[in-house]
Amino acid sequence: MSLPAADLVITGCAEVVTAEPGCGEGPLGVIRDGAVAVAGERILWVGKARELRRAVAVEGGTRLLEAHGGTVCPGFVDSHTHLLFAGSREGEFAARSRGVSYPEIAAAGGGIQSTVRATREASPAELFRLAWERLASCLCHGSTTVEVKSGYGLSPESELRCLRVIRRLAEAHPVDVVPTFLGAHALPPEFASRRDAYLDCVLQEMLPAVAAEGLAEFCDVFCEDGYFTPAESERILRAAAHRGMKSKIHADEFAPSGGAEVAAAVGAVSADHLLCVTEGGIGALKAAGVVATLLPGTAAFLGLGRYAPARAMLAAGLTVALATDFNPGSCMTESMPLIIHLACTQMKMHPEEALLAATMGGAAALARTATVGSLRPGKQADLLLLDCPNHLHLAYRFGINPVRTVLTRGRVVVEDWHLAVPRPEGA
Amino acid sequence: MSLPAADLVITGCAEVVTAEPGCGEGPLGVIRDGAVAVAGERILWVGKARELRRAVAVEGGTRLLEAHGGTVCPGFVDSHTHLLFAGSREGEFAARSRGVSYPEIAAAGGGIQSTVRATREASPAELFRLAWERLASCLCHGSTTVEVKSGYGLSPESELRCLRVIRRLAEAHPVDVVPTFLGAHALPPEFASRRDAYLDCVLQEMLPAVAAEGLAEFCDVFCEDGYFTPAESERILRAAAHRGMKSKIHADEFAPSGGAEVAAAVGAVSADHLLCVTEGGIGALKAAGVVATLLPGTAAFLGLGRYAPARAMLAAGLTVALATDFNPGSCMTESMPLIIHLACTQMKMHPEEALLAATMGGAAALARTATVGSLRPGKQADLLLLDCPNHLHLAYRFGINPVRTVLTRGRVVVEDWHLAVPRPEGA
Numbered sequence: 142m143s144l145p146a147a148d149l150v151i152t153g154c155a156e157v158v159t160a161e162p163g164c165g166e167g168p169l170g171v172i173r174d175g176a177v178a179v180a181g182e183r184i185l186w187v188g189k190a191r192e193l194r195r196a197v198a199v200e201g202g203t204r205l206l207e208a209h210g211g212t213v214c215p216g217f218v219d220s221h222t223h224l225l226f227a228g229s230r231e232g233e234f235a236a237r238s239r240g241v242s243y244p245e246i247a248a249a250g251g252g253i254q255s256t257v258r259a260t261r262e263a264s265p266a267e268l269f270r271l272a273w274e275r276l277a278s279c280l281c282h283g284s285t286t287v288e289v290k291s292g293y294g295l296s297p298e299s300e301l302r303c304l305r306v307i308r309r310l311a312e313a314h315p316v317d318v319v320p321t322f323l324g325a326h327a328l329p330p331e332f333a334s335r336r337d338a339y340l341d342c343v344l345q346e347m348l349p350a351v352a353a354e355g356l357a358e359f360c361d362v363f364c365e366d367g368y369f370t371p372a373e374s375e376r377i378l379r380a381a382a383h384r385g386m387k388s389k390i391h392a393d394e395f396a397p398s399g400g401a402e403v404a405a406a407v408g409a410v411s412a413d414h415l416l417c418v419t420e421g422g423i424g425a426l427k428a429a430g431v432v433a434t435l436l437p438g439t440a441a442f443l444g445l446g447r448y449a450p451a452r453a454m455l456a457a458g459l460t461v462a463l464a465t466d467f468n469p470g471s472c473m474t475e476s477m478p479l480i481i482h483l484a485c486t487q488m489k490m491h492p493e494e495a496l497l498a499a500t501m502g503g504a505a506a507l508a509r510t511a512t513v514g515s516l517r518p519g520k521q522a523d524l525l526l527l528d529c530p531n532h533l534h535l536a537y538r539f540g541i542n543p544v545r546t547v548l549t550r551g552r553v554v555v556e557d558w559h560l561a562v563p564r565p566e567g568a
Numbered sequence: 569m570s571l572p573a574a575d576l577v578i579t580g581c582a583e584v585v586t587a588e589p590g591c592g593e594g595p596l597g598v599i600r601d602g603a604v605a606v607a608g609e610r611i612l613w614v615g616k617a618r619e620l621r622r623a624v625a626v627e628g629g630t631r632l633l634e635a636h637g638g639t640v641c642p643g644f645v646d647s648h649t650h651l652l653f654a655g656s657r658e659g660e661f662a663a664r665s666r667g668v669s670y671p672e673i674a675a676a677g678g679g680i681q682s683t684v685r686a687t688r689e690a691s692p693a694e695l696f697r698l699a700w701e702r703l704a705s706c707l708c709h710g711s712t713t714v715e716v717k718s719g720y721g722l723s724p725e726s727e728l729r730c731l732r733v734i735r736r737l738a739e740a741h742p743v744d745v746v747p748t749f750l751g752a753h754a755l756p757p758e759f760a761s762r763r764d765a766y767l768d769c770v771l772q773e774m775l776p777a778v779a780a781e782g783l784a785e786f787c788d789v790f791c792e793d794g795y796f797t798p799a800e801s802e803r804i805l806r807a808a809a810h811r812g813m814k815s816k817i818h819a820d821e822f823a824p825s826g827g828a829e830v831a832a833a834v835g836a837v838s839a840d841h842l843l844c845v846t847e848g849g850i851g852a853l854k855a856a857g858v859v860a861t862l863l864p865g866t867a868a869f870l871g872l873g874r875y876a877p878a879r880a881m882l883a884a885g886l887t888v889a890l891a892t893d894f895n896p897g898s899c900m901t902e903s904m905p906l907i908i909h910l911a912c913t914q915m916k917m918h919p920e921e922a923l924l925a926a927t928m929g930g931a932a933a934l935a936r937t938a939t940v941g942s943l944r945p946g947k948q949a950d951l952l953l954l955d956c957p958n959h960l961h962l963a964y965r966f967g968i969n970p971v972r973t974v975l976t977r978g979r980v981v982v983e984d985w986h987l988a989v990p991r992p993e994g995a
Binding site (some may be wrong): 151229230231232234239240278282331370432438441442443444446473474475476478479480485490491492530531533534536537538539540541542548558 | 626656657658659660661665666667684690705709733865868869870871900901902903905907912913914916917918919957958960961963966967968969985
């Protein structure tokens with residue numbers, strides 16, 4: 142009987158983290174002295190290195206990747222980013238360190254509205270170039286699937302333009318890009334005193350146009366005091382579901398605003414932030430099977446001194462995802478390794494829980510557990526070679542980039558910390 | 569009149585951060601559209617790019633470095649590390665995320681004693697190799713001067729062996745290494761019930777031997793409940809001063825133990841940690857001109873939920889330094905950029921204050937303000953090209969390494985994020 146042929150094999154791994162509990166030791170499915178075989182775009186085989194040649198055919202054309210005693214794990218799935226934007230807000234960051242409040246910053250024309258202005262003014266080519274570089278940095282830090290939201294356009298024309306740029310990125314970039322429509326991110330200045338009119342605009346102009354072009358897989362809403370109410374959020378998410386989009390929601394970040402309950406009511410795939418979620422909210426998420434997406438980088442960046450109650454959520458049996466929330470106002474990072482570290486030190490997640498939340502948790506938050514998030518034969522060969530002697534080091538050593546080599550769909554796209562793919566024209 | 573000849577000039581800088589308040593805008597001395605000229609190992613000139621060719625001679629042999637619109641700043645001075653150690657403690661990190669206390673970890677043979685065991689067992693060649701690689705990573709993250717403490721040997725033979733390795737590193741590594749003797753880091757197991765005998769060993773065996781070989785510029789003591797008392801700390805530091813060593817002290821980290829007062833009494837160069845320093849302690853530091861070295865990475869890593877009162881110290885007029893505290897038990901990072909970010913978000917330092925503390929502050933904590941810490945003509949040409957459009961980005965964007973190119977003593981030692989110097993034999 143002939144063995145299946147491998148196009149690429151990875152050996153010399155101190156550990157292979159499968160993120161498949163049944164496949165190896167512990168909840169993370171860790172295989173010591175493991176190996177991985179890839180055929181085409183998919184994982185062919187994962188197991189002990191000593192069993193590799195009994196399981197797959199390693200031939201003359203098979204590429205051999207040596208892990209040099211490092212660790213292999215699935216690519217990170219960053220399920221919550223706002224990385225399509227122009228401008229930056231370092232001045233606001235500096236002002237906040239001086240004690241200026243967010244309402245004061247907003248009143249002075251800063252905050253989200255400054256990003257909306259800069260994004261509206263930027264050309265599609267400029268937005269594409271900026272986001273391309275940010276996605277490249279995400280990839281260098283290990284994210285192989287990245288959700289990208291609109292939400293800095295806030296007009297039909299500008300939201301559609303942003304989503305079309307996101308579609309071009311999804312077509313061209315080695316990162317798997319998941320597009321989310323977030324027209325209900327904030328009230329744009331021209332609707333500041335016409336709240337209902339903006340809601341109508343989202344519901345009657347934006348949503349139909351986004352759906353008609355098939356520009357978004359998810360619809361998201363910023364449900365919070367001062368942004369959109371639970372009733373408004375539910376109305377928008379139900380309308381989006383009616384047009385075939387899955388739901389996400391920014392929930393209970395600054396106050397227990399009822400966002401988790403809306404997520405449960407509409408059957409959202411994920412509820413995100415959740416710093417102030419109530420016990421009842423956690424119960425509602427659990428009953429409805431909603432993924433809790435935690436963004437500890439944001440709580441740290443804002444210096445809130447509090448984090449989402451990860452331990453209570455895990456104790457309740459919720460599926461937890463970790464994501465960056467990469468955005469210019471409240472979390473200017475693309476580093477999933479740092480997010481994993483913060484999850485352990487600030488939310489007391491165990492390293493295994495944090496790594497699972499950054500891989501399979503993220504996949505669950507994007508409804509992609511069938512294709513990414515773990516090293517299971519048949520799934521996309523999206524995986525990382527880490528400069529770590531074991532998986533604990535990924536959480537333990539911080540502030541550095543442990544990701545040495547990245548494969549997406551079986552192809553080496555980052556090698557020895559360097560992007561190994563050419564830029565497309567215009568980027 | 570002929571102009572002085574430059575060996576290297578850096579142009580294309582959006583900003584040059586001099587860290588010399590008189591030289592440019594603001595407390596950081598920022599020169600927009602600046603340039604830097606280097607001659608030999610020293611800074612020759614700093615100013616506006618348009619004035620460069622009127623100030624220095626740029627000749628055929630002058631190397632031109634293009635900053636591509638980035639920012640140039642002084643190399644970071646990391647004035648507090650324990651980076652000479654063997655072994656690692658990721659298991660303890662994982663246990664702490666599960667709620668195991670440090671006393672429980674120590675009782676099970678973990679904690680500092682596990683690092684002491686591993687360090688005693690390691691050969692000098694192995695210690696040299698491990699520390700060489702860590703210093704290389706420090707350099708890639710922008711630290712051009714790094715203090716390194718002993719303190720994981722805790723026997724005369726092992727402390728001396730560690731300090732001799734540190735001396736070899738100082739001779740061979742492109743980083744400027746500052747050696748500190750920390751025999752009074754903890755009681756070693758063989759002296760667990762013979763406290764006074766260990767103190768005698770430090771005072772009568774270690775200190776004379778360290779001084780005789782000229783192995784340490786500083787002496788440091790861990791002054792804290794359960795470690796060394798204020799009276800013991802003062803006795804050790806006075807004995808070290810008598811032998812020509814300058815003083816540092818681990819002070820008031822977990823409780824107001826009186827460490828700041830000891831620092832003031834002995835005229836220490838710096839008092840480090842200071843999470844629990846009292847108002848009286850701050851006043852004593854100020855009166856005695858002691859630098860306050862803050863280590864926010866440690867507070868974050870341990871998840872303490874509290875940080876040193878940086879604002880109170882700055883308000884009192886203290887000189888503040890920021891450092892990593894790089895060590896395997898309570899802060900496994902070498903990244904000064906992340907420390908700068910944490911200082912702003914967690915201690916509400918302004919970005920300018922944080923950058924100054926990471927450069928001139930560190931130089932003050934190592935009694936080296938005459939030679940490093942700022943871009944003043946005549947000082948060592950230790951400087952960084954940052955991938956940042958302005959200095960605020962260094963604090964604002966986090967979790968990534970913004971350091972693109974590093975010069976030490978006028979020589980390019982990191983180029984485009986890569987160590988550009990060969991390893992010595994045996995490393």
